[in-house]
Amino acid sequence: MSASQHDSDGGSGADKDAFARLADANLRLLGLPASAEELAVIRGADALYRPLVDRLFAADVDEIEPESAFDPSRPPLD
Amino acid sequence: MSLLDQTLRDQAAAIASGEVDPAELLDAAHERIGERNPDLNAIVETFPERSRDMLASAPRGPLYGVPVAIKDEWPLPWRGERLGAAQFLGGSPEAGESGPYRVLRDAGAVIVGVANMHEYGAGSTGHISAWGAAHNPWDLERCPGGSSSGPGSAVAGRLVAGAVGADGIGSIRYPAAYCGIIGLKPTFGRSAMEGHHLPQTQTIVSGPLCHDAADCRLLASVLFGEPLAAGEAGGLRIALVPGVLWDDCDPEVREACQEAVRALVDEVAESSSEEELPDPYLVAISSVLLGSTEELGIAGPREVASLGEQVSLIARGLLRYRLMLPAAAIARAKLVRTQVRRSLARIFQRVDVLAWPTVPAAAPRLENPTVELPSGSWPADYVNPRHGGIANLTGVPAISVPVGHTAEGLPIGLQLLAAWGRDDVLLDAAEALERATERRFVDAAPPVPA
Numbered sequence: 001m002s003a004s005q006h007d008s009d010g011g012s013g014a015d016k017d018a019f020a021r022l023a024d025a026n027l028r029l030l031g032l033p034a035s036a037e038e039l040a041v042i043r044g045a046d047a048l049y050r051p052l053v054d055r056l057f058a059a060d061v062d063e064i065e066p067e068s069a070f071d072p073s074r075p076p077l078d
Numbered sequence: 079m080s081l082l083d084q085t086l087r088d089q090a091a092a093i094a095s096g097e098v099d100p101a102e103l104l105d106a107a108h109e110r111i112g113e114r115n116p117d118l119n120a121i122v123e124t125f126p127e128r129s130r131d132m133l134a135s136a137p138r139g140p141l142y143g144v145p146v147a148i149k150d151e152w153p154l155p156w157r158g159e160r161l162g163a164a165q166f167l168g169g170s171p172e173a174g175e176s177g178p179y180r181v182l183r184d185a186g187a188v189i190v191g192v193a194n195m196h197e198y199g200a201g202s203t204g205h206i207s208a209w210g211a212a213h214n215p216w217d218l219e220r221c222p223g224g225s226s227s228g229p230g231s232a233v234a235g236r237l238v239a240g241a242v243g244a245d246g247i248g249s250i251r252y253p254a255a256y257c258g259i260i261g262l263k264p265t266f267g268r269s270a271m272e273g274h275h276l277p278q279t280q281t282i283v284s285g286p287l288c289h290d291a292a293d294c295r296l297l298a299s300v301l302f303g304e305p306l307a308a309g310e311a312g313g314l315r316i317a318l319v320p321g322v323l324w325d326d327c328d329p330e331v332r333e334a335c336q337e338a339v340r341a342l343v344d345e346v347a348e349s350s351s352e353e354e355l356p357d358p359y360l361v362a363i364s365s366v367l368l369g370s371t372e373e374l375g376i377a378g379p380r381e382v383a384s385l386g387e388q389v390s391l392i393a394r395g396l397l398r399y400r401l402m403l404p405a406a407a408i409a410r411a412k413l414v415r416t417q418v419r420r421s422l423a424r425i426f427q428r429v430d431v432l433a434w435p436t437v438p439a440a441a442p443r444l445e446n447p448t449v450e451l452p453s454g455s456w457p458a459d460y461v462n463p464r465h466g467g468i469a470n471l472t473g474v475p476a477i478s479v480p481v482g483h484t485a486e487g488l489p490i491g492l493q494l495l496a497a498w499g500r501d502d503v504l505l506d507a508a509e510a511l512e513r514a515t516e517r518r519f520v521d522a523a524p525p526v527p528a
Contacts, residue, residue: 033383057364
């Protein structure tokens with residue numbers, strides 16, 4: 001597949017929906033093109049995981065004191 | 079019955095007593111792989127000369143002469159790991175003496191083959207691999223689980239009695255549950271890990287997949303480099319975690335696991351109780367985010383951009399998606415991790431073992447790896463980390479024990495978790511569960527492929 005094909009998600013900018021434009025812009029910032037098929041996978045993943053990420057940002061965790069000396073082989077020291 | 083159908087212990091004892099010639103057992107293992115592997119695709123590479131060389135120089139260790147398999151995640155002196163992928167991320171695979179190879183060799187074991195895995199270890203089903211999917215011996219149209227798909231399929235299919243897998247977000251326990259065998263995710267840092275392609279990992283461990291708990295104890299002792307003494311599990315304090323981990327399961331899975339917990343309580347428990355944990359969905363997304371973050375060093379934009387079409391479309395899309403997620407989510411996932419670790423530390427002062435189903439539904443179809451739950455139809459990869467991710471997020475050990483079959487004959491697994499360093503308690507509890515169920519499920523063998 002050529003770079004130009006990678007750069008396209010199957011249509012011109014005007015044809016893209018908001019998600020495709022946002023994803024495309026994000027990926028361009030990373031210098032990472034995506035094909036239409038790859039964008040479809042990204043869209044599917046986002047439909048599943050975005051609610052969980054939103055839940056993570058809405059979770060009441062700001063008051064949690066970060067663990068000191070994190071070591072996954074042992075229980076927390078504090 | 080062939081010795082290959084028996085346990086690691088039986089095979090080791092038969093060799094040690096002189097009853098069996100280990101060279102003949104090795105030949106038989108190759109013959110068995112030749113017969114059954116075309117259906118299972120559990121083993122992706124054999125190397126008979128290398129295996130014979132291992133046997134010729136094998137020390138008289140606890141696994142002297144016993145054939146085993148190792149996941150395609152570990153380098154061997156004659157073969158670099160491929161991670162079930164057509165294109166390696168972050169350089170080239172290099173042959174070498176990985177930790178699991180070294181401890182197997184030093185125990186006298188003979189590596190008879192490399193076992194399949196889900197591409198890049200990034201799936202709980204095993205339905206995607208550059209080697210082609212491994213198949214579930216209980217139903218060849220079903221997923222064997224992942225990412226240690228080959229170890230699960232190879233042990234359940236009696237190609238070998240034991241295999242070494244790796245578990246980063248449940249990757250030993252899911253195939254154990256789907257394939258009706260036992261799989262132990264050790265306490266973080268306890269099992270051999272040298273030579274892994276993610277040396278900085280804080281979530282991944284090597285671990286055993288075997289027919290029963292005593293074999294798991296034997297192979298875990300080898301991987302840990304220290305004996306794991308057996309106890310009676312008497313006076314065990316068991317707790318359930320009510321809520322979504324039990325309620326949002328296929329009813330057959332829920333009922334079989336409930337029955338198993340009742341049997342375990344009757345067999346050995348001093349008490350049973352209920353405990354609360356933080357939101358399982360937060361635990362799941364935190365374990366996925368932190369686990370996948372460990373790969374960013376080798377899966378940055380440049381590496382992902384270099385992936386060709388020989389890599390699956392799913393992997394190419396998901397690796398891109400991972401790079402789009404906000405970095406701030408990682409900081410919050412670490413706070414969730416702290417919350418859950420503190421919560422587990424408090425709980426394990428009161429109880430010895432927590433229990434819930436290893437996976438919410440039995441093995442899905444390879445062609446459509448989705449599961450039907452009370453909450454709806456979901457990709458198995460989406461719901462399984464809700465059950466398995468907590469052990470990797472926090473570092474505690476966890477085990478999957480076969481406890482039943484669905485009406486369609488598919489295995490069901492119960493997961494037990496214990497405190498850091500108490501892998502022995504899990505093995506004791508699993509053995510007690512085997513006694514309580516009269517070994518019906520650990521001794522059950524899938525239909526032999528034609």
